[in-house]
Amino acid sequence: MGIGSEVEIAKKGKVECEMVQPLSGQAIYVVLLRELKRYWRAKARIISSMAQSFFFLAIFGLGLGGFIGRFGGIDYLSYLAPGVIGMGLLFGSVFSGVSVIFDRQFGFMKEMLVAPVSRTSIVLGKILGGAVTASIQGVILMIVAGLMGAFTPTPALVAGALSAVGVMLLITAGFVGLGVAIGSVLSDFHAFQLLATFVMWPLFMLSGVFFPIEVAPFPLQVVMLFDPLFYGVELLRWCLLGAGTPILGPFGWLIALGVLIGFAAVMVGIGAYLFSRAQV
Amino acid sequence: MSRISIIEVKALTKVFDNEIRAVDGISFTVDEGEILGFLGPNGAGKTTTLNMLATLLRPTSGTATVNVHDILAEPDAVRRSIGYVFQDPTLDLELTGRENLDFHGRLYSLKRDVRRQRIEEMLELVQLTDRADDLVKTYSGGMKRRLEIARGLLHHPQVLFLDEPTLGLDPQTRRSIWEHIQRLNQDKNITIILTTHYTEEADYLCDRILIIDFGKIVALDTPDNLKARLEGDIVSLTFKDPAKMVKIRPLLEEKDWIRRISVVASDNSHATMSHMMQMMRGMSGRVGIGGMMPGMDSGNVRGGGKMPKRVRQMLAQSMGGEDDQRGLEGGSKRLNLLVDDGGHRIPEIVKLADASEVVLESVELHKPTLDDVFLSVTGRNIRDERGSFMETVRRHRIIREARGHRVRG
Numbered sequence: 001m002g003i004g005s006e007v008e009i010a011k012k013g014k015v016e017c018e019m020v021q022p023l024s025g026q027a028i029y030v031v032l033l034r035e036l037k038r039y040w041r042a043k044a045r046i047i048s049s050m051a052q053s054f055f056f057l058a059i060f061g062l063g064l065g066g067f068i069g070r071f072g073g074i075d076y077l078s079y080l081a082p083g084v085i086g087m088g089l090l091f092g093s094v095f096s097g098v099s100v101i102f103d104r105q106f107g108f109m110k111e112m113l114v115a116p117v118s119r120t121s122i123v124l125g126k127i128l129g130g131a132v133t134a135s136i137q138g139v140i141l142m143i144v145a146g147l148m149g150a151f152t153p154t155p156a157l158v159a160g161a162l163s164a165v166g167v168m169l170l171i172t173a174g175f176v177g178l179g180v181a182i183g184s185v186l187s188d189f190h191a192f193q194l195l196a197t198f199v200m201w202p203l204f205m206l207s208g209v210f211f212p213i214e215v216a217p218f219p220l221q222v223v224m225l226f227d228p229l230f231y232g233v234e235l236l237r238w239c240l241l242g243a244g245t246p247i248l249g250p251f252g253w254l255i256a257l258g259v260l261i262g263f264a265a266v267m268v269g270i271g272a273y274l275f276s277r278a279q280v
Numbered sequence: 281m282s283r284i285s286i287i288e289v290k291a292l293t294k295v296f297d298n299e300i301r302a303v304d305g306i307s308f309t310v311d312e313g314e315i316l317g318f319l320g321p322n323g324a325g326k327t328t329t330l331n332m333l334a335t336l337l338r339p340t341s342g343t344a345t346v347n348v349h350d351i352l353a354e355p356d357a358v359r360r361s362i363g364y365v366f367q368d369p370t371l372d373l374e375l376t377g378r379e380n381l382d383f384h385g386r387l388y389s390l391k392r393d394v395r396r397q398r399i400e401e402m403l404e405l406v407q408l409t410d411r412a413d414d415l416v417k418t419y420s421g422g423m424k425r426r427l428e429i430a431r432g433l434l435h436h437p438q439v440l441f442l443d444e445p446t447l448g449l450d451p452q453t454r455r456s457i458w459e460h461i462q463r464l465n466q467d468k469n470i471t472i473i474l475t476t477h478y479t480e481e482a483d484y485l486c487d488r489i490l491i492i493d494f495g496k497i498v499a500l501d502t503p504d505n506l507k508a509r510l511e512g513d514i515v516s517l518t519f520k521d522p523a524k525m526v527k528i529r530p531l532l533e534e535k536d537w538i539r540r541i542s543v544v545a546s547d548n549s550h551a552t553m554s555h556m557m558q559m560m561r562g563m564s565g566r567v568g569i570g571g572m573m574p575g576m577d578s579g580n581v582r583g584g585g586k587m588p589k590r591v592r593q594m595l596a597q598s599m600g601g602e603d604d605q606r607g608l609e610g611g612s613k614r615l616n617l618l619v620d621d622g623g624h625r626i627p628e629i630v631k632l633a634d635a636s637e638v639v640l641e642s643v644e645l646h647k648p649t650l651d652d653v654f655l656s657v658t659g660r661n662i663r664d665e666r667g668s669f670m671e672t673v674r675r676h677r678i679i680r681e682a683r684g685h686r687v688r689g
Binding site for chain 1: 335360369383384387431
C-alpha cells in the first residue's frame, strides 16, 4: 500500500478512446472563449512580449537603421517592421499551441475530454483561440510600428492593414497548429528550451526579418525558402509596404498566400490529429 | 424502494501493454440511488475501472452499460449521464469559480437560462456563492474540491463518479465533503460511485463496498455484512521487541480459538518502503534496477552488484531473508488476532506471552472494522506481505516503464 501506482495511472492514465463525433460550434466557441479570457488575464505576458518586439523595432530599426540607411527604396525601420510583427505572431502562436502541455499538466484537459464533445472540436477551438490572441498581439505591434513611422500613411495603407489582419490569422493558425502538434508529442516543459533554440529562433532568423533574401548566399536562400514564416513576412510586406522581394516575382504575394494557406491547412490537420491521439 | 440497476458491468478487463492486468474481468451492478465505494490499495484498479466506465479508456475486453447506454457503442450518451470528479484537480485556476462552471455548462450544451440558473443552484449547494467571482487559484483545497463536485453535477448526471474525493483534505473538510455527498445522494437521488483507500470513508458513506485488489473483486457487500463476516473480536498485540514476535507466533497458531493472525505494517516500515520507491524512481536510467526488477527475489537482491549499497540494505531489510529473520517484522510491532470471544481470551494470551518471555507493550480489543475486513479478504498477513510488496513494486515499475515517462507525474 501507499506506493502510489494508481496515482501514476491516474496521472499518466491513458485517455485513449477516439470518438467519432460531430464538430460542435458551441464547444469550439467555449474553448476559444477560454483562451481569450486567459490571454486577457495574463497581462505580464502580453506586456513582455510586446516590449520585446518594441525593443527590436526601436534598437535595430533606429540604431542599425541609422547605419544602414535606406535600401530597396525604403527605410530600414520600414523593412524591419513586418518581420518584427511576424516574430510576435510566431512566438505568440507556437506558445499558445504548446500550452496544451499545461492543460494536461494542470488536469484541465480531462475536464474537456470527458465532456460529450469531440476532440476535434476542442483542438479547433484551441487553435482558433491561439490564432486570435496571437493576432491581437500582431495588430498591436502593427499599430506601434505605424506610430513609429514605419509605414507611409496613404489610403492604400488602410486596406493593406485590414488585409494584414487576415494574413496574421492565417500565419498564426499554422503556427498554433505546429505548437499543438509539438505539445501533443512532448511530455513536459523541459523541452521548451530546445523548442525555442531549434525551432522558433531559426524560423524567425530565416524569415528575412533583418536582411533581404537577395543578399544571402545561395544555400541560405534555399533554406529561407523553406521557412513558412518567410512567406508570412513577405505577405505582410505586400500588405503594409506595397511590395515584396523581387525573388518571388511580381506575383510574389500570390505565391506567399498559397504557401501560407497550404501550411495552415497541413499544420492544423497534423495538430488536430496528434492532439486526438495524445494520451492524457 | 424498487431497485433498478443503473450500471451493469460485465467481465470488464483492462490490460496495459499486454502485460499488466490492471482490471481483471470484473462484473457487478449498481442500483439506482446507491452509493457504491471502491475500496482498494493504490494500484488496485479503481481509477482504471472508473475511466473505462467514463469512456475515457477503452476496455481490453468486456463491457458495461451506464444508464442503459453501452460504454463502447454510445460513449456520448454515457458521457451525458455521468459527472466525473477526478482525483487530480482539473479546474482552470486562471478562471473564476463561476467561469469554470459556465465553461462546463457550455461544453454540455446547456441553454443560457438553464445554465445561469443551475450555476446559481450549484454554487449555493456547495456554499461557494460569495466566492464565485474570485479566481480559483485563490481558493483553498476544500473549496476547489467542492467546486469540482458542483461542476460534476451541473449537467444533472444520473451517476456521479468521485475518484478519491477527500484525498489530502483535513478531517474537517473531509467531513463536510461527506455531508455534501450524502445530501446529494438523498435529495437528488444521484447514484454515486466513489473510490477511496480510506476505510472509514467507505464505512461512513457507502451503501455497499466493493473491495478490489490487483484488478479483481475480492468482496462486494454492505459495510455491516462485511464486518459481520469476521465473527469475533480483534485483539491487537503490540510488542516491545518486534523480533520476539517470531517466538510467540507458533504458540498462537496452535490455538483453535484464534482464527486469523495478521501482521500490521507499522508506519515505520511503510515509510521505509515509500522512501525506497522514491530512490528507485530517482535512479531509473542511471543504474540497472529497472531491468532486474521483474525477476527479483531476495537472492538476487543481495547479489545485485549494480545497486547502491544503501538500497540493497533497505531492500533486504524490508524483505527479510535467511540471515535476517526479522524481515518485515523488523518494521512492525503489531499482531492482529481474530479471536472468538476476545474479552475472555486476553488473560490467556497474556499468559502465553509471559511463558515465552515476550514483553507485550499493549493489548487492545475491538470489534472488527473495515480495516480488519480488508486485511482478511486481501489475505495480507505476514506470509504474503513480502511477496505482495515485491509484486507491487514490480507492477509499479512495469507500469512506469510501459508508459515510458510520457507524462510527468
